[in-house]
Amino acid sequence: MNEKLELYDVTIIGGGPAGLYTAFYSGMRDLKTKLIEAREELGGRILIYPEKMIWDVGGLTPTLGRKLIEQLIQQAKTFDPTIVLGQHITTFDRQPDGTIILTSATGERHWTKTVILAIGYGILEMAKLEIEGADRFEVSNLHYTVQELEVFRGKRVLISGGGDSAVDWANALEPIAASLTVVHRRDQFGGHERNVAQMKASSARVLTPYKVESLHSANGTEIDHVSISHVDTGEQQQLEVDAVIVNHGLRYNFGPIKQWGLDMGDWVVNVSSKLETNIPGVFAAGDFVDHGSKVRLIAGTFTDAVNALNSAKVYIEPEADKVAYVSSHNSKFKEKNKALGVVEDDSH
Incomplete structure (x- = not known):
């Protein structure tokens, strides 16, 4: 050499x-x-x-x-x-x-x-939300991980996903968020049984089988509400949010x-x-x-x-x-x- x-x-x-x-x-x-x-x-x-x-x-x-x-x-x-x-x-x-x-x-x-x-x-690499234009909200209130719990205190939080991390984040955020909704495209969650049971027994709203359909923003910089759809029927709901956390795996x-x-x-x-x-x-x-x-x-x-x-x-x-x-x-x-x-x- x-x-x-x-x-x-x-x-x-x-x-x-x-x-x-x-x-x-x-x-x-x-x-x-x-x-x-x-x-x-x-x-x-x-x-x-x-x-x-x-x-x-x-x-x-x-x-x-x-x-x-x-x-x-x-x-x-x-x-x-x-x-x-x-x-x-x-x-x-x-x-x-x-x-x-x-x-x-x-x-x-x-x-x-x-x-x-x-x-x-x-x-x-975190699996990103496959919605056109979603990336522009990554600098404001679309999150792929939870770095600091306090960021979400007093906020209306939506979590999309059903794995270990999604369930863990739901349990950690439920006591401090103003409201917490968990949306998962399957009825079964991938987290540990004890943690899933804790999430379902809490005040968190758990919606299955649903998926995030679209993100909406009045000011163009922050998500203010989300459209979700039922995986089987296509029925849609709109949820007002202050923060969206996506955990669709790695x-x-x-x-x-x-x-x-x-x-x-x-x-x-x-x-x-x-x-x-x-x-x-x-x-x-x-x-x-x-x-x-x-x-x-x-x-x-x-x-x-x-x-x-x-x-x-x-x-x-x-x-x-x-x-x-x-x-x-x-x-x-x-x-x-x-x-x-x-x-x-x-x-x-």
């Missing part, structure tokens, strides 16, 4: 929970680590629901999505990995010495011994990574119990993977991250320990504990 590239032990592609925890654990294993995220911010899919309360991460009491992101980023930076934002990795080239060159869509190159794919479902795009030769289906890559892909030196973790004991929770993502990184460590150093010492016995934390004012008992 003529250009001056710095060689890393591990390059993690993806800056969601899987990638962030992998970066932390890679530091525990004393590996030179780089994390590359296609977006301009870290957090992955959690960025879509920063105000959603997350209950199922071990050892954490209910935590807002944005707070969990903050904590994951802080933890990921413990051992000072190199973090690169805004680069979408597209190509993978094996070098004669077995190392790998990764190239971004804009031409930046990254040199590494191993790769850990923590790309979730690829580049996420579109996933893996881009050129699907051309790398990975053993994968439409949405996941098949990996071994050690989180190895079929490409030597390439491992994977998180929502992107499928294996016999896969747990599709954030908590399961952390286990994937550990197993993928341990496999990368042994790939680089075959004689290395299979796992890292736990933090209470890991020498890398001694100075960090002192900085936190922790006095350790070394008598054991």
